[in-house]
Amino acid sequence: MTGGAGRPAGAPEAAELEERLLPLPSPGSGDADGGGGGGGGRRRGKWEKTYLDVLGVCCSAEVALVERLLSPIDGVRAVTVVVPSRTVIVEHDPAAVSPSHIVKALNKAGLEASVRAYGSSGVVAGRWPSPYVLASGALLLASFLAPLLPPLRWLALAAACAGAPPMLLRAFAAATGLALDINVLMVVAVAGAAALGDYAEAGAIVFLFTAAEWLEALACAKAGSGMSSLMSTIPPRVVLAATGEVVGLRDVEVGAVVAVRAGEVVPVDGVVVDGQSEVDESSLTGESFPVPKQPPAEVWAGTMNLDGYIAVRTTALAENSTVARMERLVEAAQNSRSKTQRLIDSCSKYYTPAVVALAASVALVPLLLGAQDMRRWFQLALVLLVSACPCALVLSTPVATFCALLRAARMGVLIKGGDILESLGGIRVAAFDKTGTITKGEFSIDGFHVVGDMVEMSQLLYWVSSIESKSSHPMAAALVEYAQSKSIQPKPENVTEFRIYPGEGIYGEIDGRHVYIGNRRIMARSSCQKGSRIDDGVNAASIGYVVGDGDLVGAFALSDDCRTGAAEAIRELRSMGIKSVMLTGDSRSAAMRAQEQLGGAMEELHSELLPADKVGLVGDLKARYGPALMVGDGLNDAPALAAADVGVAMGLSGSAAAMETSHATLMSSDILRVPAAVRLGRRACRTIAANVAASVAAKAAVAALAVAWRPVLWAAVLADVGTCLLVVLHSMTLLREPGTAAPRGGGKEDGACRATARSLAMRSQLAGAPNAAAAGARAPGGGTGGYRCCQKPASRPSEQAHSVVIDIPAAPSAGHQELKIPRAAAANGNAGGCCGGGGGGCGAASTVASGARAPRKEDSGRVSVKTACCGNGGGARDSPKKAGQGCSRDARCCSGGT
Numbered sequence: 001m002t003g004g005a006g007r008p009a010g011a012p013e014a015a016e017l018e019e020r021l022l023p024l025p026s027p028g029s030g031d032a033d034g035g036g037g038g039g040g041g042r043r044r045g046k047w048e049k050t051y052l053d054v055l056g057v058c059c060s061a062e063v064a065l066v067e068r069l070l071s072p073i074d075g076v077r078a079v080t081v082v083v084p085s086r087t088v089i090v091e092h093d094p095a096a097v098s099p100s101h102i103v104k105a106l107n108k109a110g111l112e113a114s115v116r117a118y119g120s121s122g123v124v125a126g127r128w129p130s131p132y133v134l135a136s137g138a139l140l141l142a143s144f145l146a147p148l149l150p151p152l153r154w155l156a157l158a159a160a161c162a163g164a165p166p167m168l169l170r171a172f173a174a175a176t177g178l179a180l181d182i183n184v185l186m187v188v189a190v191a192g193a194a195a196l197g198d199y200a201e202a203g204a205i206v207f208l209f210t211a212a213e214w215l216e217a218l219a220c221a222k223a224g225s226g227m228s229s230l231m232s233t234i235p236p237r238v239v240l241a242a243t244g245e246v247v248g249l250r251d252v253e254v255g256a257v258v259a260v261r262a263g264e265v266v267p268v269d270g271v272v273v274d275g276q277s278e279v280d281e282s283s284l285t286g287e288s289f290p291v292p293k294q295p296p297a298e299v300w301a302g303t304m305n306l307d308g309y310i311a312v313r314t315t316a317l318a319e320n321s322t323v324a325r326m327e328r329l330v331e332a333a334q335n336s337r338s339k340t341q342r343l344i345d346s347c348s349k350y351y352t353p354a355v356v357a358l359a360a361s362v363a364l365v366p367l368l369l370g371a372q373d374m375r376r377w378f379q380l381a382l383v384l385l386v387s388a389c390p391c392a393l394v395l396s397t398p399v400a401t402f403c404a405l406l407r408a409a410r411m412g413v414l415i416k417g418g419d420i421l422e423s424l425g426g427i428r429v430a431a432f433d434k435t436g437t438i439t440k441g442e443f444s445i446d447g448f449h450v451v452g453d454m455v456e457m458s459q460l461l462y463w464v465s466s467i468e469s470k471s472s473h474p475m476a477a478a479l480v481e482y483a484q485s486k487s488i489q490p491k492p493e494n495v496t497e498f499r500i501y502p503g504e505g506i507y508g509e510i511d512g513r514h515v516y517i518g519n520r521r522i523m524a525r526s527s528c529q530k531g532s533r534i535d536d537g538v539n540a541a542s543i544g545y546v547v548g549d550g551d552l553v554g555a556f557a558l559s560d561d562c563r564t565g566a567a568e569a570i571r572e573l574r575s576m577g578i579k580s581v582m583l584t585g586d587s588r589s590a591a592m593r594a595q596e597q598l599g600g601a602m603e604e605l606h607s608e609l610l611p612a613d614k615v616g617l618v619g620d621l622k623a624r625y626g627p628a629l630m631v632g633d634g635l636n637d638a639p640a641l642a643a644a645d646v647g648v649a650m651g652l653s654g655s656a657a658a659m660e661t662s663h664a665t666l667m668s669s670d671i672l673r674v675p676a677a678v679r680l681g682r683r684a685c686r687t688i689a690a691n692v693a694a695s696v697a698a699k700a701a702v703a704a705l706a707v708a709w710r711p712v713l714w715a716a717v718l719a720d721v722g723t724c725l726l727v728v729l730h731s732m733t734l735l736r737e738p739g740t741a742a743p744r745g746g747g748k749e750d751g752a753c754r755a756t757a758r759s760l761a762m763r764s765q766l767a768g769a770p771n772a773a774a775a776g777a778r779a780p781g782g783g784t785g786g787y788r789c790c791q792k793p794a795s796r797p798s799e800q801a802h803s804v805v806i807d808i809p810a811a812p813s814a815g816h817q818e819l820k821i822p823r824a825a826a827a828n829g830n831a832g833g834c835c836g837g838g839g840g841g842c843g844a845a846s847t848v849a850s851g852a853r854a855p856r857k858e859d860s861g862r863v864s865v866k867t868a869c870c871g872n873g874g875g876a877r878d879s880p881k882k883a884g885q886g887c888s889r890d891a892r893c894c895s896g897g898t
């Protein structure tokens with residue numbers, strides 16, 4: 001549906017488009033701050049993008065026309081036509097050609113173009129039909145009185161003439177370029193009908209065609225309005241906090257502090273440095289609850305400051321803000337063509353000429369043979385001609401894709417194109433990274449110990465915190481905070497050398513000492529041979545080691561909790577027949593612990609993986625089950641994300657690289673969007689299939705009617721424009737939430753509980769300090785207490801009297817570990833897992849303890865746990881006695897099953 005200027009009609013692919021679109025600014029005719037003039041001294045050179053609403057773009061036939069009209073103009077570099085939203089994006093040199101010049105060029109061909117105003121929301125189709133449609137309709141209606149007053153039949157011809165001008169203009173423009181588009185076909189049909197004396201038919205064709213076009217434009221406008229609403233709300237000017245000076249958005253440098261008052265849209269990505277407020281982030285995350293913000297919370301351009309003053313220090317240029325990147329990706333996605341679409345487009349290229357040739361022979365061959373009933377043959381030829389437009393078929397895919405992508409973006413899932421959407425619909429297995437995806441990535445320190453007597457605790461903490469300050473791993477933040485809570489200040493400036501070993505840990509040189517921090521693998525790397533055992537009174541999951549100058553000098557234990565909704569997301573996937581698998585770089589025991597919190601929902605666990613192992617396993621999953629989805633958060637997941645059929649990157653604050661390289665991005669940390677996206681993908685595939693079937697059936701029906709009874713021209717036109725309209729309207733049902741899937745057997749309360757839990761989780765996550773949940777910050781009854789619903793009880797496991805043995809191995813384990821969970825343990829987890837999170841109340845702690853030691857390797861094959869925690873009423877339901885232990889209460893809350 002798109003093409004670059006001077007390119008053959010075959011469109012550029014998504015990647016190329018993206019690249020073309022990337023270095024460019026926001027929508028709206030070029031400049032918000034400079035009026036589109038000269039372009040002197042602009043950072044981005046002379047090229048600018050102008051967005052045009054072009055009502056005359058009906059189907060892909062007009063794409064070529066638009067390109068032919070614009071590409072010869074001097075100063076136009078690229079033309080992109082987004083058919084579903086009737087948008088034309090022109091990249092041009094404003095000094096050489098102005099937007100109004102471009103509009104004129106399009107309007108000469110009757111395409112009804114206008115420049116989209118900065119801040120408007122896409123195609124503005126008139127609420128009322130154009131005068132042409134009205135006049136044509138009125139005249140046609142009057143002509144129906146012809147049986148009473150025969151001269152009135154001429155009014156039908158007048159109706160055809162009255163409605164024809166826009167159609168004629170476009171047909172002329174197309175014909176001069178030797179293109180056969182719908183306008184040309186309709187004009188020939190109208191002329192033919194008039195020549196045969198079928199004035200009523202001629203009038204009906206014109207009226208039906210123009211009226212349907214108007215209706216379609218209305219529908220498209222509704223669909224398209226969501227797309228540009230993302231970016232266009234960002235104000236073109238901002239106020240500098242220090243001076244009160246008003247400057248253009250694009251002149252705001254990184255590090256500048258801008259003032260955002262209540263009711264204003266945050267103009268830039270940045271960090272709150274002053275004030276506090278609640279911010280509505282629904283435009284980005286799809287979560288429609290206000291998020292409290294105070295220093296040093298992150299805020300994003302395009303979100304709405306609801307009720308207070310905040311000063312924001314910019315962390316990215318306006319054109320690199322998350323929302324700008326997101327917009328470019330959405331735009332590129334809409335232009336990328338899916339496999340189905342490419343197939344349809346290439347078929348339709350032959351369809352039109354073939355049918356026109358057939359129509360010509362139906363008219364000419366009988367004429368040459370001197371057939372009797374020539375009128376009937378001519379009528380048949382005209383019916384064929386009208387049917388030669390594959391309009392509905394061509395629209396069947398892109399409009400559905402467009403609506404589905406839009407729906408996804410609104411719920412906070414950025415999907416990069418129709419192909420990805422179709423792949424999502426076919427997913428059979430989902431692989432999840434653990435840290436930061438299944439879990440929150442907010443570690444708390446359960447124990448920190450000096451090993452041996454070579455260093456003191458304060459020195460160990462100083463080493464660890466200073467080196468970890470340079471790492472962005474979630475564990476690093478927790479360790480730094482822990483040291484600070486013990487009054488040790490990290491001094492990253494003393495770290496002279498720093499290295500990251502993916503999947504292992506980090507290395508740093510500090511005060512002349514060589515220090516390695518990480519898991520068991522890092523010990524091998526540091527050639528530390530020492531093995532010992534440490535008893536610890538905690539329910540630890542991840543164990544870390546510190547090696548200084550070749551000696552093991554410290555060990556620590558950290559734990560991390562599952563995200564709200566993680567268990568439910570996995571159960572939802574299972575209910576759709578999709579298997580879930582955990583792929584983690586973390587230890588076996590950490591994987592086990594997460595599995596227990598999930599109530600044994602994962603079918604397979606793979607731990608201690610290096611990034612390359614994850615890639616291999618994704619390939620393996622694909623081979624075993626079929627199309628695979630991979631959900632991950634960080635940079636080290638990027639190869640696995642790329643290897644999956646659909647790679648989903650987590651999180652708004654996730655790395656820009658992950659967002660740009662993944663196939664889809666979750667803009668919020670709500671993991672329930674994963675099954676929602678898969679469901680949307682499936683719905684989109686069904687919608688497309690239905691659209692294709694309907695448009696093919698309509699053509700077949702008309703042909704059958706013509707052959708079996710008689711050629712009815714208006715019926716053919718109605719079938720053509722009617723199915724076009726039908727396809728558009730049907731596709732638009734994708735914009736709605738499907739029958740808002742009620743929680744299984746649960747009813748409203750569960751849904752409400754879940755929603756509150758999720759929103760509270762999000763709040764604390766987005767609002768609080770980056771590592772609010774880490775050491776010490778977990779005030780009972782505070783932020784975390786609020787969403788206890790599917791989470792662990794507020795009391796720390798360390799307060800319980802279960803003992804865990806930390807194994808300090810003599811040698812690192814080779815290769816990755818596939819956990820074979822004993823069924824007993826899995827079942828045990830069901831009783832307590834999700835709601836208890838290892839809390840003693842549900843009797844899961846003992847499982848954790850054994851898990852942490854080293855799960856017994858039993859004969860069970862790959863784990864496939866049938867009953868899920870608070871899910872299908874597993875443990876909680878069939879043991880009412882547990883209610884007294886505070887387990888099933890929580891369980892009922894998040895289940896829906898009890």
Ligand SMILES: Nc1ncnc2c1ncn2[C@@H]1O[C@H](COP(=O)(O)OP(=O)(O)OP(=O)(O)O)[C@@H](O)[C@H]1O
Pocket residue numbers: 433434435436468471472473475476502503504505506517518519542543544583584585586587609610611636
């Ligand atoms: N900065 C660090 N400090 C301490 N240990 C680290 C650090 N970075 C990595 N490690 C160790 O290496 C292991 C693997 O890290 P990696 O980033 O591959 O996976 P992960 O983030 O723990 O888990 P997942 O793969 O589920 O995201 C961690 O579990 C941790 O033990």
Ligand SMILES: [Zn+2]
Pocket residue numbers: 058059182389390391392724
């Ligand atoms: Zn058409």
